[in-house]
Amino acid sequence: MMCAKCARPFTSGSILSALDKKWHPECFVCTICKRTLADQSFHVKNDDPFCANCWKENFQPRCATCSKIIDPSEQYMTYNDRAYHKNCFTCAACHQSLAGKQFCIKDNGYYCPEHKLKYKDFKIILHFK
Known part of the structure; x- marks a missing residue:
């Protein structure tokens, strides 16, 4: 059995299972910042894993008025493919x-x-x- 990232075999130590693959814990990292995702929640886009911070900075919608990230828990509106905080529209x-x-x-x-x-x-x- 080989690691999905480095293709090296597993010897002794931990094997991490994620995205239907096996990884060395040090090989399962965020696609952008390269920080380990072992024991962390993560997001996936196009089969690539992302840490919560990189996901937020790169994929969360930003308000077209104030340019701040719109938190997933916030209600927001979209018009003409642009997102707005309700208080910014x-x-x-x-x-x-x-x-x-x-x-x-x-x-x-x-x-x-x-x-x-x-x-x-x-x-x-x-x-x-």
């Missing part, structure tokens, strides 16, 4: 939250219905659920 004029409300788009800015009446030539009026 706001009217460009009055900064009132647009979460769950009707909004309008003008020049890549989002506006509440009240400001739609003040500005003309809105391209789209949407209701965001």
Whole structure:
């Protein structure tokens, strides 16, 4: 039996089983930072293991407004393939939250219905659920 990473045989010592493969504990590492994943929770993408920190930094969605990572426990919204914290998705004029409300788009800015009446030539009026 050979290690999935280094292809060396197992002699004495521990054998780690993960991803339907066998590994030397020192060979089962995060794809990005190379820290050991033995005895840690990990995430998998395309059969590659990632530690929690690297997963968070590289694969968790980031808010299009504040650029901060959106925690998996947080509720967030998406529009036009961009993620937003609910408190960050706001009217460009009055900064009132647009979460769950009707909004309008003008020049890549989002506006509440009240400001739609003040500005003309809105391209789209949407209701965001």
